[in-house]
Every structure is written in C-alpha cells, then in structure tokens.
Amino acid sequence: MNYPSDEQLAEMMRQLTQARIENFLGQHIGTWRWWVLVILLIAPWFIWYKLVDKKRILEVTLFGVIIMVFTITLDEMGFVLSLWSYPVEVIPILSRLTSIDYTMLPIIFMLVYQYFSTWKRFLGALVVLSTVFSFVAEPIVVYFGFYVLLKWLYWYSFPIYIIMGSLARWIVKRLIDIERKG
Template identity: 45%
Template structure:
C-alpha cells in the first residue's frame, strides 16, 4: 500500500488554494451573500460599541477575545472534519466564516456577558441566545447558501454555544478578573 508523501499533499494543497481563490472570485465576491457577510461582520461591532460598558471594557474584551479564539478553533475543526462548510465567504483564504465567528456571535456573547453578570441569569440568557442562533440564524444561513451542514445537525450546536460561553466566563470571572482585582485592590 502506498501512502501520500508530504510533497504530494503540498501539491494538492496548492491546487486547492488556487481553486478556492478562483471559486471565490467568480462565485462569492460582491454577491448578495458576500455583502451580507460584510454587514454581519461590521455592523454588530458598531452596535456593540454604542452599548458596551466602557468601565468594564477590558474585562468584556478579554471575554470576547478568549471566546473568539475558541470559536475559531472549533470552526476550523468542524470544517477540517467535514462537519460543515461555507460556500460563501468574505475572504477566500480562510476556511472559516469570519463574519459569524468574529462578528455577530462574539458581539452577542459579549453583550450577554455584560448585561447578565450573575451566573444563573447568564446561563439562562445564553440558552435563549443559543436557541435563537441554533434554530433561527443557522437555518437562515443554510437557506441563503452561506452555510452547509455536511455531517452536522442544528441541535448539535445548541450545547456548544452554551458550554463555550460558560467556560470562557468561568475563566474570565473566576481566575483572571479576581486575580487582577485582588492585585489592584479593586
């Protein structure tokens, strides 16, 4: 049995990068979906800036940044494992859906983190938000062709939305924020 060499894998990868760029240039850029992805990336950040508690800005941004890293890793894993895919993307070279991963999802999570600081209400708010993203926003993105479920079901997303937010809140609240507050005397 013959296994592929690294060189063969690299050649196929180069072909794939070229194919993705060609596909993006001829099927993505400036389509309705592309413009929608641009709006979904930019507009939530402007809204967030209007409503963010500037006194807690560092803490909220820390929550959002850690969550963003986690979301990017999970999304990359999902694409790589062929659980889902994105026929439309804002940028051709990244397999993830940046507009969602670094736009609307993070902004919504940060707003929930800001407005619902107590654990019980935070979890309830995240369950509601997760249900909205899972059963309304995800089907809409499938319907307009931005997102395809390859080996995934909507319901699988629900606990992931909640667990990742709870995990990151735990990290930020219990470890980092308490450490910083103790050190600075706040």
C-alpha cells in the same frame, strides 16, 4: 501503506487554495451574499462600541476574544472534518464564516456577558441564546445558502454554545480573581 509526503500534502493544499480563490473570484465576490457577509463583518462593531460598558471594556473584550478563539477553532475543526461547509466567504483563503466567527458570535456573547452579571442570569440567557442560534439563526443561514450542513444537525450546536459561553465566563472571572489577589 503508502502515505502522502509533507510535500504532496502542501501541494494539494496549494491547489485547493488556488481553486477556492478562483471559485471566489468567479462566483461569489460582489454577490448579494458576499455583501451581506461584508456588512455583517464590519457594521456590528460600531453598534457594539456604542453599547459596551466602557468601564468594563477590557473585561468584556477579553470575554469576546475567548469566544472568538473558541468559534474559530471549532469552526476550523468542523470544516476540516467535513461536518459543514461555507459556499460563500468574505475572504477565500479562510475556510470559515468570518462574519460569524469574528463579529456576530463574539459581539452577541459579549453583550450577554455584559448585561447578565450573575451566573444564574447568565446561564439563563445562554440557554435562550443557544436556542435562538441553534434553531433559528442556523436554519436561516442554511436557507440563504451561507452554510451547508454535511454531517451536522442543529441540535448538536445547542450545548456547544452553552459550554463555550460558560467556559469563557469562568476563564475571565478566574483571571479577574487572580488579578485582584495578585
């Protein structure tokens, strides 16, 4: 079998990146969708700063960064596997919905983490959050053309949000226990 070389793959990636940049500059930058994504990337951080418990800011931020790592990783995997795509991006060299991965999901998860301190309450809030994200927010984002489902269904996202939040909380709580014992 004739496999593409590393150099051929790099050239294909360069051509794809160039095409994405040209598409972005010709069709998306400055459109209302692009401006919505820019606002959603920046503005929620000001709200978060007002709401975050400053006494727990490191803990809450660590939780948010873990959520961000999960969302970016999962989003990249889904994009590369052609499970979904994003017609409009804030930055054309990133193949993900940066406003959601870097801002909206981490901030909302951080606020849930902050306000629901016991596992029972946190898991209940995660179920509600996962329901809203999977069956309300995602369809709205699809409807307005920010997100295109290729080989993905909304209900696939539901357990992922719950697992992601639970795992992030477990990691943070474990690190806090290690620090206290240390």
